Amino acid sequence: LxxxxxxxxxxxxxxxxxxxxxxxxxxxxxxxxxxxxxxxxxxxxxxxxxxxxxxxxxxxxxxxxxxxxxxxxxxxxxxxxxxxxxxxxxxxxxxxxxxxxxxxxxxxxxxxxxxxxxxxxxxxxxxxxxxxxxxxxxxxxxxSKMEVKLRFEKKPIEISSLLEYIVAGIPGINALRAKNLLKKLHSLQEIFNADIGDLMDVENVGKKIAQEIYKLSRFKYQKNS
Missing domain, CATH: 3.40.50.10130 (Rossmann fold)
Known part of the structure; x- marks a missing residue:
């Protein structure tokens, strides 16, 4: 109450x-x-x-x-x-x-x-x-005495670039590897659902990086972590 x-x-x-x-x-x-x-x-x-x-x-x-x-x-x-x-x-x-x-x-x-x-x-x-x-x-x-804001700059989003940006944030993934992963697996869902073998089939993605992606995609989120 x-x-x-x-x-x-x-x-x-x-x-x-x-x-x-x-x-x-x-x-x-x-x-x-x-x-x-x-x-x-x-x-x-x-x-x-x-x-x-x-x-x-x-x-x-x-x-x-x-x-x-x-x-x-x-x-x-x-x-x-x-x-x-x-x-x-x-x-x-x-x-x-x-x-x-x-x-x-x-x-x-x-x-x-x-x-x-x-x-x-x-x-x-x-x-x-x-x-x-x-x-x-x-x-x-x-x-903090911060003022409320009501002014925005809404920019057009190129979805493919946004997907590359997201994938490139994974440890060990640079812009080239991000593009290769998306070209091979096509979507974030397919990348995160892929097994280690499928990830290793992607050009410039070795076993270590494949294991990192696999582990990250299955990490259990915890509140305030």
């Missing part, structure tokens, strides 16, 4: 929220907590905390779906381009009732962290997400 009550005596923090989030319990909870919400149709991010902090929120199911249809990396690439401190909230467990291969999920998560440099924070439910977003606003607007 404390999570959905106005925090008495606290400063009023301003958060810009994408108007497509208005039906979510996160927005309702933030409003009950006394946050000043500015609803806008945002091209980038779901919540803007300050000039440097933008937050994308995905339910576990939406995370799965956006990995599968390719939306996720487009959205996160824009998030990274527009904010110094981009954050992805995964609300709920993306591995429960997943409709895609588990290794592809691990691969997506590790790529987001290692290649895009985006912080992932896992929450249990909308109230948990709202409290985390509130604390971000408190830290930025009260302690």
């Amino acid at each position: 404390a999570l959905i009550q106005k925090i008495e005596g606290a400063e009023v923090y301003t958060i810009i929220c994408d108007n497509r989030e208005t039906a979510s319990a996160v927005v309702r909870t933030l409003s009950l907590m006394g946050v000043s919400l500015k609803l806008e149709h945002l091209a980038v991010a779901d919540y803007i905390i300050s000039e440097r902090v933008g937050v994308e929120r995905k339910s576990g199911q939406d995370f799965n779906d956006s990995v599968k249809d390719g939306r996720l990396f487009n959205e996160l690439f824009e998030l990274k381009n527009n904010f110094v401190r981009p954050i992805l909230i995964i609300e709920g467990d993306p591995f429960t009732n997943s409709n895609i291969n588990q290794n592809a999920l691990y691969g997506a998560i590790t790529s987001i962290i290692l290649n895009l440099g985006i912080t992932i924070y896992k929450t249990s439910d909308p109230s948990d997400s709202a409290m985390f977003i509130y604390q971000l606003a408190k830290k930025e607007q009260s302690d």
